[in-house]
Amino acid sequence: MLTIEKFAAIDIGSNAIRLLIATVIEKDGYAPQFKKTSLVRLPIRLGADVFLQGRISEENYKRMLDAMTAFSLIMKNHKVVAYRACATSAMREAKNGNDLAKKLLDTTGVNIQIIDGNDEAAIIASTDLKELIQDNKVFLYVDVGGGSTEFTVFAKGKSVISKSFQLGTVRIINDMIRDTIWDEVKSWIVENTKDYNKLEVIGSGGNINSIYRYSEKKVGKPLSYFFLANFYEKVKDLTYHERIFELQMNPDRADVIVPATRIYLSAMKWSKAKNIYVPKIGLADGIVKQLYNERKANTLEVK
Template sequence: MLKIEKLAGIDIGSNAIRLLVSNVITNKKNDKPSFKKSALVRVPIRLGADSFIKGEISEENKNRMVKAMEAFKLLMEVHGVTNYYACATSAMRDASNGEEVAKEILEKTSIKINIIDGKKEAAIIFSTDLSEIIEKDKSYLYVDVGGGSTEFTVFSKGKIINSKSFKLGTVRLLNYSKKDSQEIWDEIETWIKHNTKKLKKLSLIGSGGNINKIYKLSGKPIGKPLSLIFMKAHYEFLKQMTYEERISELDLNPDRADVIVPATSIYLNAMLWSGAKKIFVPKIGLADGIIKSLYNNNI
């Protein structure tokens, strides 16, 4: 007998806020559930521009968040969602009024926002099913680039070797001084080289909205990795275009057209420092991980 359950994940990031509604389909004949996306709504509220510059969420963006959560609540009701989990990452984590904003949103909308740390963020993303990509006898560096932070996880032969979250994300890079960003770049380079130096033929796995967009622009068949040569050339291609050209010629959203360049630099440097020659893009993210974790009662 077929059973269909609707679950939702709300990802409150530094560059945008997302609602993912998924159908979880189970069949007695097959113990393994299938997850089918029912709806995905993305709202370009750039909380990181507040948090990383002013240190707090502005009144304007707080009000926009309240409206977004009210809309998400109605959408979940219409879809018949039975359970949801909302989490906020780097921007609200670093904002001095992050907890206060979350409390006000709960009072006004009944949506509970969980402000999570980098380690939990990485664990939720990592809970997604990577079995179609991962080969148990090989090594990988998993890189999830967000607006406020980037999570790195090294794993080999199916086991996690080490993981760390760094305060280097696309929105931060747009606002950091060259000196501030260089210090973190140096930390990341040291960490990656130290944790991957003994691993041969390592590949990257990239997640996040920017690498998904890069993959789409590449025209590669689903499942095929992007090469280091392609990533180098694509980075130079993006850098040479103006912000306006990226919108008009590449059909990027305005809030994607600026951050895609620093995002590409993070993936590219991770490849160079780890010695990876290819990057797999499974098109997964925090919202997907929330759905899987909800189903498995892990959050």
């Protein structure tokens, strides 16, 4: 006998807004299966508003309103049993972020939680990342977003230290990065990885997933520093339109891919990592796992 339920996660980032619907299949005596049933991505670049003007524009609020209305209908159609919507750097820093979240709740019924960088890292850590992190290895986890990048050091299978920096791709292309930020990130990485040998990097985010698809590597195989460095030199030398046409990138990926690659490369260089692993995980996957675990805990309590 199988139990089949659907859960949904809404990830409101600085570069895009995503709706993930996952089907969870349970059978007694077996681990639950998580299957991605639907993924909708909308390139509503909230960070371009917030990092330049300090608030979300009326135009982008209307786009968010349309998105949340559509997401609500999609979740209803899929008969989702539980959902969670989390907003990160852009809405967190927007002067009108909380007010717009309340307006969207009143008009669409979608409740948006604005979370900080530590919450974001903790949610992602609850994903299948745990299956990749082995007790006998050390990893630097790097999650590059539009507004911020989260770094976490894992050793002996556990998180040792985490930090979020306002170093994001949308900030970089809009020249909104403090002069000292790269030095701060370098110092943090060097200080927190210097005592480990043979450290490797785990990368997450839409940009590294795009690079991984371009590499045509077999699933589970890492990208080398050499490959990533060559890729960086190639995309850096192409124009925005050449990236769209020759590399067949989406327009909202073709501009942020360069700063994103630079962040991953820098993290590998400063931690002396030779490889970067690219599991297909992100905030939305972590939200689904949390929702499922909470539902199971509540069911056990009722019994």
